[in-house]
Amino acid sequence: xxxxxxxxxxxTPSSNLEPGVIQxxxxxxxxxxxxLDWEPHQRINFVxxxxxxxKSSVLQGLVLGLLGETKHIKRFSKVxxxxxxxCSRAVIQVTLSNTGEDSYMPETYGASxxxxxxxxxxxxxxxxxxxxxMKEVIRKSKDAKEECKRILDTFKIQLDSPIVILxxxxxxxxxxxxSPDKLYKFFEKSTLIFQCYEQYS
Numbered sequence: 001x002x003x004x005x006x007x008x009x010x011x012t013p014s015s016n017l018e019p020g021v022i023q024x025x026x027x028x029x030x031x032x033x034x035x036l037d038w039e040p041h042q043r044i045n046f047v048x049x050x051x052x053x054x055k056s057s058v059l060q061g062l063v064l065g066l067l068g069e070t071k072h073i074k075r076f077s078k079v080x081x082x083x084x085x086x087c088s089r090a091v092i093q094v095t096l097s098n099t100g101e102d103s104y105m106p107e108t109y110g111a112s113x114x115x116x117x118x119x120x121x122x123x124x125x126x127x128x129x130x131x132x133x134m135k136e137v138i139r140k141s142k143d144a145k146e147e148c149k150r151i152l153d154t155f156k157i158q159l160d161s162p163i164v165i166l167x168x169x170x171x172x173x174x175x176x177x178x179s180p181d182k183l184y185k186f187f188e189k190s191t192l193i194f195q196c197y198e199q200y201s
Contacts, residue, residue: 017042017097019104020155023112024095029087031057056168065092065117067148068159073167080123090119096155104154108137115148162190
């Protein structure tokens, strides 16, 4: 990834992308990043760097930007702790592709949807949804959050599944598991069997 203080360039929508593919992650005053813009490749990405360079924080920003909670990250207990030291707020933007048969309200959002989450020093979060031109579609935070959930459901993005996102701390935990019961519980969580059982019940 590259970190730059320049004005971010927004990704050009691509018609051959599956809906829900990450097109851009933008962080401001998030953990060690003052400003970071990352436009991942459509297929496989390797993010490398020294310890403390901010590799994990990109993934953590992505999770929090898509409405994830701190418990999914296992880094800090309060969301305000993710704000860069000396700053009063952090901004996360995650842009997802919105093309193809399973796109979400393309007549409203266009070829991409941007989730924006602003974290305040008191631990509050404000949400916005933007269209492909970065024009605000839903400004009221509560409404935007509900709409974000519907979009994630439509795109089948499940942030709490280790198969979707396996955090460093959770990976270490998994390696220490020796008990068959604990390993099976991890298997249930990662394969969504437990969620299926709960819904069936």
